[in-house]
Amino acid sequence: MTSRPFEFQVAATCNRARAGAMETPHGSVPTPAFMPVATQGSVKGLLPQEVRDLGATVILSNTYHLYLRPGIDYIEKAGGLHAFMGWNGPLLTDSGGFQVFSMGSLTRLSDQGVTFRSHIDGGLHGFTPEEAVRYQERLGVDIMMCLDQCIAANEGDGRIKEAMDRTHGWAVRCRETWNSPHQALFGIVQGGISKGLREESTRFITGLDFPGHAVGGLAVGETKAQMYDMVSYMDQLLPRDKPRYLMGVGSPEDLVQCVARGMDLFDCALPTRVARNGALFTPAGRVGITASRFKGTTGPVVEGCDCYTCRNFSISYLHHLFKAKELLGLRLASIHNLRFVQRLMEEMRSKILDGTFESYAQDFLAAYKPTSESVRMAQKERWLEMRTGS
Amino acid sequence: MTSRPFEFQVAATCNRARAGAMETPHGSVPTPAFMPVATQGSVKGLLPQEVRDLGATVILSNTYHLYLRPGIDYIEKAGGLHAFMGWNGPLLTDSGGFQVFSMGSLTRLSDQGVTFRSHIDGGLHGFTPEEAVRYQERLGVDIMMCLDQCIAANEGDGRIKEAMDRTHGWAVRCRETWNSPHQALFGIVQGGISKGLREESTRFITGLDFPGHAVGGLAVGETKAQMYDMVSYMDQLLPRDKPRYLMGVGSPEDLVQCVARGMDLFDCALPTRVARNGALFTPAGRVGITASRFKGTTGPVVEGCDCYTCRNFSISYLHHLFKAKELLGLRLASIHNLRFVQRLMEEMRSKILDGTFESYAQDFLAAYKPTSESVRMAQKERWLEMRTGS
Numbered sequence: 001m002t003s004r005p006f007e008f009q010v011a012a013t014c015n016r017a018r019a020g021a022m023e024t025p026h027g028s029v030p031t032p033a034f035m036p037v038a039t040q041g042s043v044k045g046l047l048p049q050e051v052r053d054l055g056a057t058v059i060l061s062n063t064y065h066l067y068l069r070p071g072i073d074y075i076e077k078a079g080g081l082h083a084f085m086g087w088n089g090p091l092l093t094d095s096g097g098f099q100v101f102s103m104g105s106l107t108r109l110s111d112q113g114v115t116f117r118s119h120i121d122g123g124l125h126g127f128t129p130e131e132a133v134r135y136q137e138r139l140g141v142d143i144m145m146c147l148d149q150c151i152a153a154n155e156g157d158g159r160i161k162e163a164m165d166r167t168h169g170w171a172v173r174c175r176e177t178w179n180s181p182h183q184a185l186f187g188i189v190q191g192g193i194s195k196g197l198r199e200e201s202t203r204f205i206t207g208l209d210f211p212g213h214a215v216g217g218l219a220v221g222e223t224k225a226q227m228y229d230m231v232s233y234m235d236q237l238l239p240r241d242k243p244r245y246l247m248g249v250g251s252p253e254d255l256v257q258c259v260a261r262g263m264d265l266f267d268c269a270l271p272t273r274v275a276r277n278g279a280l281f282t283p284a285g286r287v288g289i290t291a292s293r294f295k296g297t298t299g300p301v302v303e304g305c306d307c308y309t310c311r312n313f314s315i316s317y318l319h320h321l322f323k324a325k326e327l328l329g330l331r332l333a334s335i336h337n338l339r340f341v342q343r344l345m346e347e348m349r350s351k352i353l354d355g356t357f358e359s360y361a362q363d364f365l366a367a368y369k370p371t372s373e374s375v376r377m378a379q380k381e382r383w384l385e386m387r388t389g390s
Numbered sequence: 391m392t393s394r395p396f397e398f399q400v401a402a403t404c405n406r407a408r409a410g411a412m413e414t415p416h417g418s419v420p421t422p423a424f425m426p427v428a429t430q431g432s433v434k435g436l437l438p439q440e441v442r443d444l445g446a447t448v449i450l451s452n453t454y455h456l457y458l459r460p461g462i463d464y465i466e467k468a469g470g471l472h473a474f475m476g477w478n479g480p481l482l483t484d485s486g487g488f489q490v491f492s493m494g495s496l497t498r499l500s501d502q503g504v505t506f507r508s509h510i511d512g513g514l515h516g517f518t519p520e521e522a523v524r525y526q527e528r529l530g531v532d533i534m535m536c537l538d539q540c541i542a543a544n545e546g547d548g549r550i551k552e553a554m555d556r557t558h559g560w561a562v563r564c565r566e567t568w569n570s571p572h573q574a575l576f577g578i579v580q581g582g583i584s585k586g587l588r589e590e591s592t593r594f595i596t597g598l599d600f601p602g603h604a605v606g607g608l609a610v611g612e613t614k615a616q617m618y619d620m621v622s623y624m625d626q627l628l629p630r631d632k633p634r635y636l637m638g639v640g641s642p643e644d645l646v647q648c649v650a651r652g653m654d655l656f657d658c659a660l661p662t663r664v665a666r667n668g669a670l671f672t673p674a675g676r677v678g679i680t681a682s683r684f685k686g687t688t689g690p691v692v693e694g695c696d697c698y699t700c701r702n703f704s705i706s707y708l709h710h711l712f713k714a715k716e717l718l719g720l721r722l723a724s725i726h727n728l729r730f731v732q733r734l735m736e737e738m739r740s741k742i743l744d745g746t747f748e749s750y751a752q753d754f755l756a757a758y759k760p761t762s763e764s765v766r767m768a769q770k771e772r773w774l775e776m777r778t779g780s
Contacts, residue, residue, distance in 0.1 A: 041710065045435075045717035047702075070710045074686055078706060086702050296464055312437075312476050316468060320431065320460045327435035330717060 006143070006184035006211045008243045012353045016235055016262040017361075019352035022212075022243055024090040024142035025182050026082065027057065031243065032259045032352075034250060034345050035060040035092060035267040036338055040069070041085040044272050045331045046338075048087040054307065054335060055342035057089060058142075060267040063135050064096030064103070068118050068125070072135045080140030092143035092267075094247075095132040095174075098150045098216075109149075111169055129170035133177040133185065141183065145214060146174040148188040153222035160192035160217075167216075168204045175208045186212040186245060193218075193226050195233055202237040213238055214245040215263070219254070228257050235262030252281055252344055253370050256361050259348050271341050275333035278322045281340040285369040289333065294319040307339035308332075396533070396574035396601045398633045402743045406625055406652040407751075409742035412602075412633055414480040414532035415572050416472065417447065421633065422649045422742075424640060424735050425450040425482060425657040426728055430459070431475040434662050435721045436728075438477040444697065444725060445732035447479060448532075450657040453525050454486030454493070458508050458515070462525045470530030482533035482657075484637075485522040485564075488540045488606075499539075501559055519560035523567040523575065531573065535604060536564040538578040543612035550582035550607075557606075558594045565598045576602040576635060583608075583616050585623055592627040603628050604635040605653070609644070618647050625652035642671055642734055643760050646751050649738050661731050665723035668712045671730040675759040679723065684709040697729035698722075 007023040022029040036043045036051055039062045043051050051059060066075060078084040082091060097114075100106065105117040113128035129147040136144035147170045149163040167190045178185045187210035191197030205213060215234050218227050231246060238244050243264045249255065250268020258266070271281070278289040282302050287294075289301075300310035301318060309318070309332040321329030344364075351357040397413040398421075412419040426433045426441055429452045433441050441449060456465060468474040472481060487504075490496065495507040503518035519537040526534035537560045539553040557580045568575045577600035581587030595603060605624050608617050621636060628634050633654045639645065640658020648656070661671070668679040672692050677684075679691075690700035691708060699708070699722040711719030734754075741747040 040714040040716055041707075042714075042716045042718045045721065047718070047721075065714075069714055070685060070706070074706065074710075077686065078688060078704060084704070084707055084710075086707070295460060296467065298468060314468060314474070316460070316464065317431075317474055317476070320464075320474075324430040324432075324455075324459055326430055326432045327717070327720060328432045328437070331435065331437075331721075 005181060008212065008241070010240065012355075014352040014355055014357035015260070016232075017259050017348070017352045017357045018240075018262060018264060019349045020243070020264065022058075022090070022265075024058075024184070026088060026090045026142050029058045029090050029265075030349055031264040032255075032345055032348055033058055033265055034255060034341050035265065037061075037267055037269040037272065038085065038087070039269070040065045041075075041081065043334075043338075044276070045327075045334055048085065050308075050335065051087070051338070052089065054339040055346060056338070058092060058265075059087060059089070060092050060094065061085075061139075061141070062096060062099060063093045063132060063139070064099035064127075066093075066139065067096060067127075067135055068120055072138050076138045076140075080138075082140060090143070091141045093136050093139060093141045093145065094267075095136065095145040095147045096127060097132065097147045098247075100127060101150060109166075111166055113147075129173040130177045133174045137178075137180045137183060143212070144178070144183055144185045146171045146185065146188050146210075148190060148216050150190065150216050150220065151192070152220045153193045153217070153226065155192070157192070157194055157197070160190070160194065161197055164190040164192075164197055164201050168201070171205055171208055175210070184211040186210055186214050186243075188214040188216040188247070189234065189238075190217045193222050193230050195230075198230065198233060199237060202234070206239055210242070212243040212245060212265075214247050216247050218246065219248045219268075224254075227254075228261065231258050231261040231263060238262075250341065251370065252341065253365060253368055255341065255344060256348065256364050256368075259345075259352075260357070260361050271337040272334045275337040276330045278329075278333065280318075280333055281337050283364075283367050289315070289318050289329075290322050291319075301336055302340070305336070305340070306343065307336045309336040309339075395571060398602065398631070400630065402745075404742040404745055404747035405650070406622075407649050407738070407742050407747045408630075408652055408654060409739045410633070410654065412448075412480070412655075414448075414574070416478060416480045416532050419448045419480050419655075420736075420739055421654040422645075422735055422738055423448055423655055424645060424731050425655065427451075427657055427659040427662065428475065428477070429659070430455045431465075431471065433724075433728075434666070435717075435724055438475065440698075440725065441477070441728070442479065444729040445736060446728065448482060448655075449477060449479070450482050450484065451475075451529075451531070452486060452489060453483045453522060453529070454489035454517075456483075456529065457486060457517075457525055458510055462528050466528045466530075470528075472530060480533070481531045483526050483529060483531045483535065484657075485526065485535040485537045486517060487522065487537045488637075490517060491540060499556075501556055503537075503560075519563040520567045523564045527568075527570045527573060533602070534568070534573055534575045536561045536575065536578050536600075538580060538606050540580065540606050540610065541582075542610045543583045543607070543616065545582070547582070547584055547587070550580070550584065551587055554580040554582075554587055554591050558591070561595055561598055565600070574601040576600055576604050576633075578604040578606040578637070579624065579628075580607045583612050583620050585620075588620065588623060589627060592624070596629055600632070602633040602635060602655075604637050606637050608636065609638045609658075614644070617644075618651065621648050621651040621653060628652075640731065641760065642731060643755060643758055645731065645734060646738065646754050646758075649735075649742075650747070650751050661727040662724045665727040666720045668719075668723065670708075670723055671727050673754075673757050679705070679708050679712050679719075681709075691726055692730070695726070695730070696733065697726045699726040699729075
C-alpha cells in the first residue's frame, strides 16, 4: 500500500447526478458509493471478505463506540482499525458527535466540547474537537469527520443556529488539529431545513478548505419532501470538485433520490437493521420474509438477483430460518439487502456514465413502493439507530 | 451424483482405535468423523460452504424439528433436505425420538409409538417407528436413525429395560419399513450403564442386520468414567465391520477417549453452543474469551491454528466482538471450535493410519484440562441441549 493524498474526480454527470472516484491510501472508491456500517468495528454478522465480495469499497465505523470499547489505545496498539477489524479497504469514521448527543447521556455541552456518560457503564467522558480528530488519526482511518452538533430539524431555528455556530467553531479547531497528510478530514454542513442557515453554514465550512464535505442534520426528523428539497439546495451550494457525503441516508428510494440530487457518498444502518428484522429489499419494495406465503416458495427472494443468498438459497429456506430464529437468517438477509444497495449504486454509476441515469431513476422509483407506513418506519428506524447504535 | 449403496471399510486400527471410510450417495466420510449439528437445517450461523471449508464431511439434522417446522412436505417439495439447506454432502438425521422425550411434552407412550405436544405451539402430534423412517426417507438423507426411547442412566434398571425392549420392537418395525436402497438405516443400542442390558440390546439390534450401529443412551447423566467404561464394553460387543456411532458426544476429551475405545462417528452441539457462550477450545482446554486478559492480546486464539478465525483475527478482536455483543463473534468462535474438533478428528485418523495414535491421544489428554467444573458443565450442557435443541 502506497500512502498517497486523498483525491477526488468527477468523471461524468447526468443532469445533477455525478459519477466519480475517490482515491484513498487503502484504495479507490467509485462514486456514488454506499458505506455499510461497522459501528463497533464489524458489519453486523459479516466477515470483511463478505462485505468486499458484495461490492462495498468503503465502510464506516464510529469513533464514539470505539473510544468507549475497546478504547483507542487498544486499537492503535493492534496496528490501527484496519488491522484490528481485518478490513484492508477504505475506511471512514464518524467523529462520534452524533452518538454523544443521541446515545450518551449528555452532562455538559459548551463551545469547549462535550462531557457525557457512557451508554455502556455510565462512566464520565469528554470529547473536544481536537480529541475527536486525534482519536481518528490514531485509528488510522482514511477519512475522518469533524466533531459536530447534530440536532433534529424540528428543534426550532434558534437552537439549530446555536448548534450550527458551535459546529463551525469546532470545525475550525478540527481543521487546525488535523496533522496527518495520508488521512482526509471532511467538514460537516449543518443548518437544519433552513435555507438561510444552510447557506451560511456552507459558506463557513467550505471556506476551511476540507478535502470533502458532509451534509449533516438531515434524515433526523424532517419529512422526506423536506429532506429532498434541502438536498437539492445543498447541491447548488456545495463546490462541485469535492465529494459530498449525505450522512445517515440509505433506503433504496432515498439513495436514488439523493444521487439524482448530486450526492456522492452515503451511509446507513437501515439495510442491515431491517434485514435482521426480516425485511428484504426487492425492486417492488420491502417484503417481510416471515409472511406465510413464502413458506412454500421455491424461487429466490429476487429472481435474477446476483447476491450470495439468492444464488444459493430459496425464499422458503430464508422464511424457515427466520421462523426458526436461526442465526444464519440474519446473515443471509443482511447479505441480500447490502448487495441490493451496492448493485443499485453500481447501476446508478453506470447509468450516469452512459447518460441514461434519469430514465433509470424514474423506472426504479416507479417500481419501488415505499408505503407511507414504510416512510414513517424509515424515520423511526433512523431515530432508533441513534439510540442503539445498531 | 451417482446413487450407490452405503459402504464402510476399516482401513487401519491402532489398538482399539479405527480409521476407515463410509461411502454414501453424497460422498465419502473418512472416519473417525465428527458431525456438526444442524438441528433445524442450519449449523448455527454458518453457511454450508463454511462448514465444508472447516473440514466437515457429514452433518446431522433432526427429524423432530424439521417435521414440526417447516414440515416434511415442504422440504420434500423443495427437493429434499440437501437442496433445501444447500448442503450437498453426506447428511444424517436423528429420528426425533430423543427430542420427543426431551423437548416435546409427552402425552402418551406405548409400544405403538408416541404422541406429544410441540415445543413450538403446543399442537398435538404423533410418531410411530414407521413414520419416523418414512419421514427420513422423504427428507432424502444419506443415513437415517431408528426411532428409539432414550432415558437417563440414573432412571433405574427397570425403566431402562422397559425403554430398551420398546426400542427393540420399534427397531424391527423401522427395519421392515425401510424401503430406500440409496439410504442407510442405523440401529440404536440402548441399555443404560448395565452391562447385561447392553449385551442383550447389542445382540438384538445387531441381529437385524443394519448397515451401521449407534450407541444411544450415553452422555445423558452418567459420570464420564461410567460412560468411558460403557463405550469400552460396546467396543467389545459391536461387530467390527460396521460403523459405530456414539450419539451426542463431542467434547474434545470425549472424542479422543471414545475414538481410543473404537467409536467411528460422533455428533454434538457442544462445540458450537459453548462457542456462542464465548468458550473457545485450545490445546490446554477451554478459555473464556471475555476474560479481561484477552483485551490487549494481539495473537490469535491458538498460535498455529489453521482455522479462518485464527488466520485472520486476533484474540483481542474476538474479545471485543463478544464484549460488544456483535453477531460476528458467535460465528468466528463457532468456526474456531468446529475447526478445532475437525482437525482433532483428522489428526487422530492420520495417527491411527501411521500407528502412533496412542502416544498422540496420551499427549492430547495430558495437555487438555477439563476441570471438574467443566466436566459438570458438559453434563449440564448436554441436558440443556435436549431441552432447547440448540
